[in-house]
Amino acid sequence: MGRFHRHDEHGHSHGHGHTHEHGQAHGHGHGHGADLGDHSGYDTGPERVSVLERIFDENDATAAANRADFEAAGVTVVNLMSSPGAGKTSLLRATLQRLAGGPRIGIVEGDIETSIDADRLAGLGAAVTLVNTGNGFGGECHLDAPMVRSALPRLPLHELDLVIIENVGNLVCPAEFAVGEHSRAMVYSVTEGEDKPLKYPVMFRSADLVVVNKIDLLPHLPFELDAFYRNLRAVNPDAAVVETSVLTGAGIDRWCDWLTGVRR
Template sequence: MGRFHRHDDAQDHGHDHGHEGGHDHLGDHSGYGTGSDRIAVLERIFDENDHCAAHNRADFDAAGVRAVNVMSSPGAGKTALLARTLDALDASRVGVIEGDIETALDADRLAATGARVSLLNTAHGFGGECHLDAPMVRDALGRLPLDGLDLVFVENVGNLVCPAEFAVGEHLRVMVYAITEGEEKPAKYPVMFRSADVVLVNKTDLLPHLDVDLGRFYDYLARVHPGVTTIELSARTGEGVEAWIGWLREHANAPLREAPA
C-alpha cells in the first residue's frame, strides 16, 4: 500500500513537516474512483500508529529511557556506526531494537557489544514491511528490560522514504547519510532529512577517493532543513565519532563506559 506523509506525528520533533509549494499532503486522488476510501484507510492506519507510538513513548518516559530512531538508506553505515557507538558507551545500559526484513546479522553484531538487542524481522509476521512502525516497536519492547536501561536505539529498516512517515515513540530522530549516495539526496528525499534532529555525514574517509562535492549536499540540506545539526564522521576509522557521542550525551543521556581503574 502506498503511503502519504502526515503533519501531526505522535510526538513533536520541532520541525515543520509540510510539503514544499503548499500542496495538500493527501495528494490529488481525483483520478481514482476509490480515492476517498483509500484516504480513510490511510488516515486510520496513521491514527492507530500514532496512538500506539504515544503508548511506547509513555513506557520509555516511565522507565527514564531516551529512545533514538536511527534511519538511513541501505548500506549507509547505521549498524557499523552503532557498533562503534556501543563500544564507547556502557552497552549494558543500552537497548537496541533492530529492524531488518530478513536475517539476524546486524542484531548479532550489535549484541556482541553487550547491548540488549530485540530483533524485528519484518518478513516474519509483519508483511515484509520496509520500515518499522509503532506496533512493531511495541512488540519488541516486551523483550527489553527497560527498567535497567538508559538509552534505546531503534535501528530502522534501510529505506529513505517510509521510516520517516511512522512515529514509533522515539524522542529523537537521527539520519545517517553516506557521502557515496550522491549530493542530491536531501532534495530527492526531503521528508527523511526534514524529520531528523541530527544528520550524520558518514564515510568521510572516502572523500579523497570520490568525486563528491559536500558543499552541494549542504546546500540541498539547507533548502529542506535549514539549521539542522550535522556531524561529519567515519564509522570505519572512528574519526568524528567523539562528536557524535558528545551529542548523544547532551541530548539522549547516553551512558559512557567507565574508564579502567
C-alpha cells in the same frame, strides 16, 4: 495499498497540511527551484485517505503508549534511520565500543529478514532485540509503533538509560511513522550523492541530527560536500550535523556526545 506520505512527521509542522501517495513530497518553501514533477498519477481518493489516516492515527496512539512506557522507565529513545548500506550498524558497533561503561543501552534492531545486523551488535554490552518485518512475501520497509511495542517486553527498560531503534534501511517510509522516540537521527553516506535531501525531503526534514558518514572516502569521490549542505539546509535548516568515519574513528566522539546529550 501503496505508501502514503504525510508531512507532519515526527510531530513537526512544516506548513504542508496535505497528504499524497508515493511520488516525491511537494516540498513547499524549499527554495531550490527544482521542477517538482507531475504527481497527478498519484491522486488519492477520499476513501483511501480515510483508511490511511486511520492507520496513522492508530500508529500514533501506539507511539504515544510506547513513549509513556519509555518515560516511566526513565529511558531516552533515538530513532536511527538511513538508506540501506549507509552504515547504521557499523556506527552502532563503534558507539557501543566507545560508550562501554557509560549509559546502559538497548537496541531494537529492525530488518526485513535475517539476524545479521543484530548478531553484529551482540556481545558489546547492549541489550539487543530483533524485529523482522518480512512475511515471506517481501516485508515492511519500516518499523512502526506496534512493531516496536512488540519488542519492548524483550528489553529490560528499567535497567536502561538509552534505547536506539535501528530502523529498516529506507529513505522514505521510516520517516513517516512515529515509534515513540524522543529524537531522530539519520545516517547519510557521502557515496549517495549531493542531491538526496532534495529527492527525499521527508526523511531529511524529519531528522534532528544528520550523521554524514564515510567521510574517509571523500578524496576518492566526485562529491561536493558544500553542495550537499546547501541542499540539506534547503529542506531542514535546523538539523544538527556530525561528520563521521567508522573506519578512521573521525567524529565518533561527537556523535556519542550528541547521543548522551539527548538523554532526558
